[in-house]
Amino acid sequence: MAESAYRVALTWRSGREATLSVELEETVLDAAEDAGLGLPFGCRTGACATCTARVLSGTVTHQRPPRALKPRHLDQGYALACIATPTSDCELEVGADVADDLVDNPWK
Amino acid sequence: MSDAEHPGDAEAHDHHDHEHDHGVEGPGYATPQAAIEESERERTAYVMGLHVGTDVNAPDFLAVVDVDPDSDTYGDIVNRLEMPNRGDELHHFGWNACSSSCHMEGLERQHLVIPGQRSSRIHVVDTAERREPEFETVIEPEEVFEHDLSAPHTVHCIPDGEILISMLGDAEGELPGGFLELNDDFEVEGRLDSPGDIEMNYDFWYQPRQNVMLSTEWAAPKTYYPGFDLEDVENGNYGQRLNFWDWERGEVEQTIDLGEEGLIPLEARFLHTPESTHGYVGAALSSNIIHFWEEADRYMAEPVIEFEDREHEGWDMPVPALPTDILISMDDRYLFGSNWLHGEVWMYDISDPSNPRKADSISIGGYFGDIQEVQGRELVAGPQMLQLSLDGERLYWTTSLYSSWDDQFFPEEAENGSVMCKADVNPRRGTLTLDEDFLVDFGELPEGPARAHEIRWPDGDCTSDVWQ
Numbered sequence: 001m002a003e004s005a006y007r008v009a010l011t012w013r014s015g016r017e018a019t020l021s022v023e024l025e026e027t028v029l030d031a032a033e034d035a036g037l038g039l040p041f042g043c044r045t046g047a048c049a050t051c052t053a054r055v056l057s058g059t060v061t062h063q064r065p066p067r068a069l070k071p072r073h074l075d076q077g078y079a080l081a082c083i084a085t086p087t088s089d090c091e092l093e094v095g096a097d098v099a100d101d102l103v104d105n106p107w108k
Numbered sequence: 109m110s111d112a113e114h115p116g117d118a119e120a121h122d123h124h125d126h127e128h129d130h131g132v133e134g135p136g137y138a139t140p141q142a143a144i145e146e147s148e149r150e151r152t153a154y155v156m157g158l159h160v161g162t163d164v165n166a167p168d169f170l171a172v173v174d175v176d177p178d179s180d181t182y183g184d185i186v187n188r189l190e191m192p193n194r195g196d197e198l199h200h201f202g203w204n205a206c207s208s209s210c211h212m213e214g215l216e217r218q219h220l221v222i223p224g225q226r227s228s229r230i231h232v233v234d235t236a237e238r239r240e241p242e243f244e245t246v247i248e249p250e251e252v253f254e255h256d257l258s259a260p261h262t263v264h265c266i267p268d269g270e271i272l273i274s275m276l277g278d279a280e281g282e283l284p285g286g287f288l289e290l291n292d293d294f295e296v297e298g299r300l301d302s303p304g305d306i307e308m309n310y311d312f313w314y315q316p317r318q319n320v321m322l323s324t325e326w327a328a329p330k331t332y333y334p335g336f337d338l339e340d341v342e343n344g345n346y347g348q349r350l351n352f353w354d355w356e357r358g359e360v361e362q363t364i365d366l367g368e369e370g371l372i373p374l375e376a377r378f379l380h381t382p383e384s385t386h387g388y389v390g391a392a393l394s395s396n397i398i399h400f401w402e403e404a405d406r407y408m409a410e411p412v413i414e415f416e417d418r419e420h421e422g423w424d425m426p427v428p429a430l431p432t433d434i435l436i437s438m439d440d441r442y443l444f445g446s447n448w449l450h451g452e453v454w455m456y457d458i459s460d461p462s463n464p465r466k467a468d469s470i471s472i473g474g475y476f477g478d479i480q481e482v483q484g485r486e487l488v489a490g491p492q493m494l495q496l497s498l499d500g501e502r503l504y505w506t507t508s509l510y511s512s513w514d515d516q517f518f519p520e521e522a523e524n525g526s527v528m529c530k531a532d533v534n535p536r537r538g539t540l541t542l543d544e545d546f547l548v549d550f551g552e553l554p555e556g557p558a559r560a561h562e563i564r565w566p567d568g569d570c571t572s573d574v575w576q
Contacts, residue, residue: 012163038165041195042226042333043258044249047281049334049512050161050195050226067281067330070337096163096522100515103335107420107427 006086010037011056012095027063028053028081028092040096044082051081052099058090073102135217136207136573140380140438143207147498147567151176152238155528156198156561157188157550160226161511162522164556167191168198170222171560172239173528173548175504183548189241191231196224197511200311200562202263202271204232204292207573208316209267217568219244219294221271223260225510226333228252230260230273232294238566245294253279255299257288259329262311267576268292272300274309277329285309285328287358300358308347311375314355316576317382318402321353324373324389335512341393346372350389350400352407364409369394375433379440379461382575386461388412388434388443395429397445399462412464413456415447420475427475432509433493435570437500441535442467444494448509449517451477451490453531455503455540467538470531473507474518483547487527489518495563496570500535502543504528506550508559525551526560 008020008028022031029051032039042050049068055077066080078101081094137143153173159166172187191198204219205212220241222231230247252258252275259276266272269292276285284307287300308325315321325347326332331340340346348370352362366373371393378387385402389409397413417426429447436443436458443456443464451474456464471478474490481487489507496503507526508514514521528548531540551557564572 014163038163038194040161040163042160042197043228043281043329044195045258045279045281047258047277047330047333048226050197052334065280068334096161097515099161099334099512100519103337103512103516105516106336106338107425108423 007089008086009091010094011091013093013097014095022086025085028060028084028086032081039081039094040099041082046080046083049080049099049102052102053079053081053084054093054098055079056091056093058086058088060084060086060090069102078102134210134212134215135205136210136568138210139575140440143498143568143573144438144500149499150497150565150567151179152566153495153504154220154564154566155506156201156222158198158508158511158559158561159555160195160197161515162556164558165194166555167194168196168224169558170198170220170233170241171550172241183546185548185550185553187239187241189233189243191224192243192246193227193229195227196229197226198222198561199225199510200262201564203265203568203572204271205265205269206568207575209265209269210576212267212269215269220564221263221273221290223263223273225259225261228258228260235566247294247296251296252288255288255296256303257286257299259285260288261309264312264314264574266314267316270297274312274323276309276326278303281329281333283307283328305360306351308349310347310373313376313378313387314574315378315382315385316355316574318385319355320385321355322376322378322387322400323351323353324376325349326372326374332510333512335516341371346393348373350398350407350409362407364407366391366398366409369396369411370398370409373398375435377434377436377571379436380438380573380575381440384440388436390431390434390445392430392432393428395431395447397431397434397443397464399464401461412462415450418450418476435494435496437496437535438498438570439500439535442500442538444496444503446491446494446505448474448490448492450474453491453494453503453505453540455533455538457538468540470540470542472529472542479542482527482529482542482544485527485547485549486524488520488524489514489526491529493562495565496533498565498567498569501533503531503533503540504563506560506563508561511559514559521559523557525549525553525557528560528563
């Protein structure tokens, strides 16, 4: 299957690392679940951003509109693991704290 | 259900005998006062427990908490029913039946309907053995999306045995939201509204004798799910309207735009007496409590409690109180509320509903609370979801609002987990006193720290029961 799959390196801010093989049309979340990695997720439809990852290198495409992400988030390389499928080998920052980047405390 | 059906269960469901004019025995109590007189002290609490949105690799759960002070496990989580999937964001939940079905012989308050706010999955849990809850059935998200709805929130049973759930978005997590109906076999029956009757949705309450339902507005799921973005307020993406429905016809009759005084109207509470058209809504972002009432066949609304923003040293802008939950005591004498950001739980005398009068408050948790720990445990966030004993003498609360919003305003909540606290209420003197002997710590679970959200009692409570 090597020729029909991309290699996705996952890094957590805690320093944890893992590597996934993600098949064409497969989402990063599905591949991570099959590998027993336990990435955070919520709606699985691209609306909630619980599964937010950041693309550090390589490219992904969203299978349906990533409604939870605003244009500024997409510009900054954020992607939704539940609907994102790689289009090249890539490196993704994952884990629950990546989604926390999307909004700040506006009063602070 | 009668005790005889569960001879081995010391805490089997009470059958609240109430021979009233219907001549049958259904669930609940004949009147709000009957609920006060006939109920026993709560001994078990059901609490929503969450791991969603953290790196804890475990599902959310229904926590069974021992609140019986005579028990050796008082204040402990004595059981947990894990959901079948991760990622639900358990939030609010409700019963298959309450006092509104008092006339329905054979119907019992036995099944909890527990939606996943993010997953749109709806769990039905049988509590016949109240400390050993079991799954009855699970409605998968696809069945919900078929009706172009998502993001289930408030669950109320309706008088004929059916269940109504407010849905905040369409199948894509955008607007409009609507209402999903389940039948008494816990199958999706369909949709109450026509798409577009309302745009935003959140909480609802109905007062059948007045033929009215009130629904409030948070935002589209795609707007609030990721967290709170002030830009969305500026762009009008957060709610500010009260939608009053003709209850029998299921149609919106009147919409009140609260404007800037009513930004993000969340919890909706009618007085319990079925005669009343009065009630309150907490406008969280404006930090006002809105009183509503009917006058000459039209509903009116005005702010009656206004919480001032507070300056936080070194911060850019004054911080709103954010009253995220309110509830009315079963005797309709007091309105309780929680100011999640400031860190305050309060009670107001509402014996004159248009002119609430502050009775007491406790400054605890949050950014400004005087009390920042109980039993040496750091509290972090302010009081959030409230529940009051039916007799009005004990107020309990948890501290999580919503996983992504917690991370934004009280990031330590993810690491420490939530707590459940209690205050003793003197409803004759109008006082609130923190009970420092009571603390439920959701931070010490084997899988990792958990958040805690809504609380319910097995025999009905101040936010579940409606009277016909």
